[in-house]
Amino acid sequence: MTGENRNLILAIVLSAIVLIGWSFLSDMFLPQQPAPAPVATQAGAPATVPAGQVGDVAATGVQAVRTVPAVLAESPRVRIETPRLSGSINLTGARIDDLILKDHRVSVEDDARPVRLFAPSGTQDGWFAGFGWTGNGAPPPDARWTASAGTLAPGKPVTLSWQSPANILFQLVVAVDENYLFTVTERVVNRSAGAVALRPYGFINRTGEGPEAGTNTFNVHRGPLGVLDGTLREGEVDYEDLRDDGPQNYHSAGGWLGITDTYWLAALIPPQDAAIEARFTATPDNRFQTDYLTPAVAIEAGQQHQVVTHLYAGAKEVAQINAVRDDLGVKLFDRSISWGWFWFIAQPIYMLLAWLHGIFGNYWLAIVGLTLIVRLILYPVANKQYASMAKMRIFAPKMKEIQEKYKDDKPRQQTEIMELYKREKINPLAGCLPILLQIPIFYALYKTLLISTEIRHQPGPLWINDLGAPDPLTPINLFGLLPFDPPGFLHLGILPIILGVTMFLQFRLNPAPMDEIQKKVFAWMPWLFMFMMAPFAAGLQIYWIVNNIVSILQQWVLMRKYPAPAPAPAK
Numbered sequence: 274m275t276g277e278n279r280n281l282i283l284a285i286v287l288s289a290i291v292l293i294g295w296s297f298l299s300d301m302f303l304p305q306q307p308a309p310a311p312v313a314t315q316a317g318a319p320a321t322v323p324a325g326q327v328g329d330v331a332a333t334g335v336q337a338v339r340t341v342p343a344v345l346a347e348s349p350r351v352r353i354e355t356p357r358l359s360g361s362i363n364l365t366g367a368r369i370d371d372l373i374l375k376d377h378r379v380s381v382e383d384d385a386r387p388v389r390l391f392a393p394s395g396t397q398d399g400w401f402a403g404f405g406w407t408g409n410g411a412p413p414p415d416a417r418w419t420a421s422a423g424t425l426a427p428g429k430p431v432t433l434s435w436q437s438p439a440n441i442l443f444q445l446v447v448a449v450d451e452n453y454l455f456t457v458t459e460r461v462v463n464r465s466a467g468a469v470a471l472r473p474y475g476f477i478n479r480t481g482e483g484p485e486a487g488t489n490t491f492n493v494h495r496g497p498l499g500v501l502d503g504t505l506r507e508g509e510v511d512y513e514d515l516r517d518d519g520p521q522n523y524h525s526a527g528g529w530l531g532i533t534d535t536y537w538l539a540a541l542i543p544p545q546d547a548a549i550e551a552r553f554t555a556t557p558d559n560r561f562q563t564d565y566l567t568p569a570v571a572i573e574a575g576q577q578h579q580v581v582t583h584l585y586a587g588a589k590e591v592a593q594i595n596a597v598r599d600d601l602g603v604k605l606f607d608r609s610i611s612w613g614w615f616w617f618i619a620q621p622i623y624m625l626l627a628w629l630h631g632i633f634g635n636y637w638l639a640i641v642g643l644t645l646i647v648r649l650i651l652y653p654v655a656n657k658q659y660a661s662m663a664k665m666r667i668f669a670p671k672m673k674e675i676q677e678k679y680k681d682d683k684p685r686q687q688t689e690i691m692e693l694y695k696r697e698k699i700n701p702l703a704g705c706l707p708i709l710l711q712i713p714i715f716y717a718l719y720k721t722l723l724i725s726t727e728i729r730h731q732p733g734p735l736w737i738n739d740l741g742a743p744d745p746l747t748p749i750n751l752f753g754l755l756p757f758d759p760p761g762f763l764h765l766g767i768l769p770i771i772l773g774v775t776m777f778l779q780f781r782l783n784p785a786p787m788d789e790i791q792k793k794v795f796a797w798m799p800w801l802f803m804f805m806m807a808p809f810a811a812g813l814q815i816y817w818i819v820n821n822i823v824s825i826l827q828q829w830v831l832m833r834k835y836p837a838p839a840p841a842p843a844k
Contacts, residue, residue, distance in 0.1 A: 344393045345371060349417075351431055352424040356451055358587065362425065363393060363401075364418045367433050367445055369455065370394065370401030372586055374537070381730050381738050390537055390586060399480035399560075400532070402539060402584050404445055404457050407566065408471040410437045418445075427451050440464040453587025454597060460579040463572045470571050473580045475541045476564035479532050482512050493611045493724055497553045497563050499530030499540070500605040506530075506553075510563075515555035523551045529603050530563045533589070536726045538609050541565060542583040545602055588726045591623060611724050612717075619717035623725060636740055637733040640718075640812050644819040647714055654710065655827060668697060715816070722810040733811050737768075740812035744768040765807050768814040773803025775821035782828040 350361035353372065360371040372391035379385050391400050405412055412418075412435045421432040430448035437443070446458035459473045485495055497515065498507040502525040508514075510521050530551050531540030541563070543549050549565045556562075572578045585597055589610050598606035612619040622643065629639035648655070665672075672690055679686035693699070722728055722741050733740045744766025746752045749759040758764065776799035806814055 338397050339395050341371075341389070341392050341396050344395045351420045351422070351433075353449065354424055354426050355449055356427075358449070358453065360391065362420075362431075362433070362447065364420060364433070366403060366414055366416065367405070367412075367418045367435075368393070368401045368403040369447075369584065369586065370399075374588055377536075377588055377726070378730065381732075388537070390539070394478070394480070396480075398483050400478070400483070400539065402475070402477045402541070402586065404459055404473070404475045404582065406443065406459070406461065406471040406473050408469065408569070410439050410441050410465075410469055411471060412437070412443050425449055439469075441469060452590075452593050453585055454593075455584040455586065456581065457584065458579050458581050460577060461572055462577040463574055466574055468571055468573045470569050471578075472566050472569045473582070474564060474566045475543065475582055475584070476562055477532050477539050477541060478560060478562045480560050482561075483534055485534055492613065492720065493535050495534055497530070497532050497561060498609065499528060499551065499553075499563065500603075500608065501525035501528040501530065501551050503528075503604060505605060505608050510553040512555070512561060515553055515561060520552055520554040525549055525551055527604070529606060529609075530565060531585070531609070532561065532563060533609060533611075535611070535724055536589055536729055538585060538587070538589045538594075540585045540606075540609060542585065542597070542601060542603055542606075543567060544580060544582060547580075589724075590726050591627070611720070613720040615713045615717045615720070618713050619720050622714070622717050623721045626721065627727065636728050636731045637737070637812065637815060640740070640815050641819050643718070644816050645823070647711075648820065648823045651710060655824075656831075665699060668693060668699065711820075715813075718816055719809070719813050722812045728812065733815065737811045740815075741810050743808050744811050744814065765804065766811075766814075768811055768818065769803050769807040772806055772814055772818050772821070773799045775818055775825065776802055779821050779824050779828070782825065782832065 345361065348363050348365040350363055350371070353360040353362065353369075357375050359373045359375060360369075362368070363370050370391050370393040372389070374388040374390055377388040379388055389398075391402070392398050393401060405414075416435050418433040418435045421434070422429065425431045425447060427450055430446055433445040433447065435443045442462040442464060444458075444460040444462070446460060448456045448458075450456075457475075461469075461471060463469055482496065494507045494511070496507075496512045497510040498505070499510070500506065501523040506521075506523070509518075515521065526548055527543065527545035528549070528551070529540050529542045530553070531538060533539070543565050544567065547567045549567055551563070551565045553563050554561070567580060570578050583597075583601065585594075587593070591607075591610065594607055594609060597603060607620070608616070625646070626636065626639050626643055629642040630636050633639055633642065671693060675689045675693065676686055679689060725741075729739075729741050731740050732738050736744075736746050738745065743764065747759060747764050747766050748770075749763060749765055750757055780795055780799060806817065
């Protein structure tokens with residue numbers, strides 16, 4: 274293999290390290306500052322409300338953060354009970370501010386509590402959604418609503434009602450499906466003596482950045498996001514930018530907007546045929562809000578008007594996200610999952626993993642199957658690579674002879690080597706294409722394991738209890754026998770060690786580089802990768818190990834087909 278070829282491969286590999294390893298390195302050496310402590314409002318005090326004709330409503334007071342049970346007990350509520358959700362609707366302000374995800378736990382322990390998505394204002398991680406109207410006679414943010422039933426369940430909608438002093442009836446008809454989609458019908462019945470002009474709105478409000486505050490966000494978008502006017506809005510509306518640059522306002526035909534964590538999403542889906550005004554904003558007391566206003570509607574005396582909108586509040590499960598996108602015609606709703614730069618590869622890889630999971634019944638075997646399928650697809654290219662490398666082993670003595678003969682004439686040396694390649698039909702760049710093709714696939718799998726709710730907390734083989742987390746066992750502390758946990762990259766698990774050994778064996782089968790510096794770099798690279806891969810997901814390490822083993826077998830077969838010549842006798 275020529276020096277140019279090895280330099281190119283080395284550059285590609287180092288680029289992959291930078292691409293995938295930046296998140297890990299920045300967490301170690303460039304930790305983010307923790308978010309400021311949240312400042313909560315009193316129970317029932319209005320949080321930020323939509324912009325437009327209505328300005329922000331100031332809190333009526335400030336007090337210490339309180340527990341969720343204490344705040345929930347302060348106001349009347351409608352229970353939410355579905356196969357996958359439990360919680361309640363606050364009748365003060367008609368807020369959906371209490372949601373628990375029954376199917377998801379905060380950790381892999383058997384007694385781990387379920388994930389809390391929404392929490393009321395005044396708690397540590399307040400996060401809630403609401404709907405209403407702006408205009409004369411509209412319900413104030415702290416209006417006390419009445420409910421038609423005590424429990425909201427699939428197939429059993431609840432109507433929330435509030436009547437103004439001017440005899441205008443406002444109703445929110447709330448329905449929920451078997452998963453995470455709420456349908457809210459905002460209805461106004463004008464029983465007054467004159468016409469009224471109103472603008473329906475929806476909002477999502479959050480105190481602080483949630484449990485993931487302070488974690489690196491290079492590879493995963495967390496915070497406000499949306500698709501407005503057909504464009505994904507995330508980079509300009511994240512937490513830091515909203516604090517630094519102020520509110521961001523948009524005009525859009527339909528679309529969606531919300532606030533997301535790695536695995537969870539709260540998103541408003543206004544009528545897709547409405548021309549909305551959307552806004553993302555932050556307040557000095559570390560609250561964030563995304564909201565929209567629909568066009569003003571004049572409702573004559575004795576008439577009524579209604580608008581149907583939706584709220585997605587739950588796990589970012591691919592099947593549910595895609596169903597909402599297709600059923601409601603919401604453009605790019607699937608991009609609420611942070612697939613990354615290679616989303617067009619990551620999405621098919623996830624679908625393939627899900628299909629293999631249906632066959633094998635677990636995700637670690639699905640990852641092995643994915644690796645074999647990728648290797649099978651790339652077999653023709655890889656076969657040419659290994660055949661070319663095997664030929665180069667045969668002609669390595671001849672290339673060494675040319676280098677020695679023309680060591681003082683580099684242009685002639687390169688010309689003679691290229692003539693040798695041409696005469697013997699050797700492609701010195703054959704080894705680059707498989708690496709180039711593997712990099713986006715590897716990165717896409719990395720993102721899939723990092724963000725897929727379906728793979729979160731899925732067990733692997735033997736001691737691996739979470740494919741999305743690093744290998745938990747390490748010989749550094751004698752596999753847990755010593756009472757300490759090695760920090761950072763020193764937490765060298767069993768899988769990373771196997772990865773380093775298989776990469777070392779694979780490199781040993783390659784033709785040795787003639788340049789001494791390159792020889793040292795390639796000799797150390799397996800052990801460098803062993804430490805680099807230690808903090809990454811166990812599922813990704815399984816993929817790489819299986820890929821290395823297949824490569825070793827393929828190279829071994831081709832080496833027998835193209836045996837290296839016996840060394841020349843010493844002069």
